Amino acid sequence: MDFTTKIPIEKSNNPISYDSKIIALGSCFAENMAEKFSYFKFQNEVNPFGIIFNPVSIENLVSRVINNQKFTEDDVFFHNDLWHCYEVHSELSHPDKETFLTNLNLIIQQSNNLITQSTHVIITYGTSWVYRNKSSQKIVANCHKVPQSQFDKEILSVEVIEKSIQNTMDLIKKINPNCAFIFTISPVRHVKDGFVENQRSKAHLITAMHEIINYQLSIINYFPSYELMMDELRDYRFYAEDMLHPSQTAIDYIWICFFENYIEEENHALMGEICSIQKALLHRPFNPDSKEHQLFLLSVKEKIDKLQYQFPYIRF
Known part of the structure; x- marks a missing residue:
């Protein structure tokens, strides 16, 4: 008897090897997968600007990196004893403004080199819900615990997400026309937005993603992280204590599904040696x-x- 339904996963048309150079961007699930790459000693980097959840904020950072658009004093602000930037994660915030700007602009340069040299770009989208700063009217990647009254919350439409994904790919292809893309939707549940709202959010991401994939199959793969969590692992025992994030067991299972289909089989023996x-x-x-x-x-x-x-x- 089978007590679960198996999700069919197509083999990658651009498999990863130990010669590959990988850069991963996006939600905290991108970090989970990057930890696996690091454990098995692949050449990979993850989230130079920290965890980013929504497609527009990822696009904005990629645009900065590709166009070498430096951060300036106009892009940072002081709050709770630290300098912050609405475009990056709070883990990069710093008590000294000049050091903060220097660090951010160094990451732009480093990230440009990483993207230029990468063979695979993996992007994990987490949510369609975004916060728009009322004064600038710009979508932020992180609110940095600034009072909620300074933001309007909205959900990105399928059309906006689709355009943002395409823009992100086009930007990267400007400096690296030969890299392959792997997209996935994070299985983390954003229930602070609401249970129904979380499902709407994921549905918008999935719909937009597949609109892109349908006519660019040669350079894009879609890995079903979200679908694996929602179907094959349809049980709360596969969640962490917060009941929102995948447990380590779930992460390990999803990784196995990934490497069996996205990493060259010739490399599996070497992965075994490294694991040993x-x-x-x-x-x-x-x-x-x-x-x-x-x-x-x-x-x-x-x-x-x-x-x-x-x-x-x-x-x-």
Whole structure:
């Protein structure tokens, strides 16, 4: 008997290998997947400007990066003892304005290089709900705990999202016409917006995404993270304690579905070797000074040296 329905996942037409260079942008689920890439020692970077949830804010940052549009004093503000920018995550906020601007503009330069060199761009959209600053009339990526009265909340239409996704792709292709795109919708439930509102939000993202995919299949893959969580993992035991985010078990399951279909099969054996080394490095012996443990460490070191000879960028 089967107690779940399996979601069919098409093999990627641009699979990832250890030679690939990956940049991931978007919601906190993008961070979850990036942790897996890092664990298996792929060449990847994630969210240079921090976690960003909505398509328009991702597009705005990509536009800055591609056009090398520097942040200025007009783009930052002081609140709760820190300098912030509405376009980036609060993890980048800083007590010194000049340092903050320098850091932001350095990230623009670094991100331009990353996108230029990338073979795969992975974008995870989290929500269609956005906050528009009343004074500037601009959509913000992060409210930075500024009073709610300074923003209007709205939901992006399917048409606006579709245009934003296309703009993001077009911008990236200006400096990297050969990169492949992988899009996914975050399985995290944004129920602070409301239960019905969360479903509306995800529906807008999915509809817009598939409008784009339908006529650009050659360079785009859609990975069904949201669908896997909602269907194959249709049970609260697969959620974290907050009942909103996927549990580690769910993240591991979704990752397995991803690597089985999006990473070249020739690389699976190498992933197994790296996983073996990672587990060995976490091993805690009863007697660290024993001859047996010293031989174990030597064996692990030999495996690492052999891998690093073949793949110099791999570091443990």
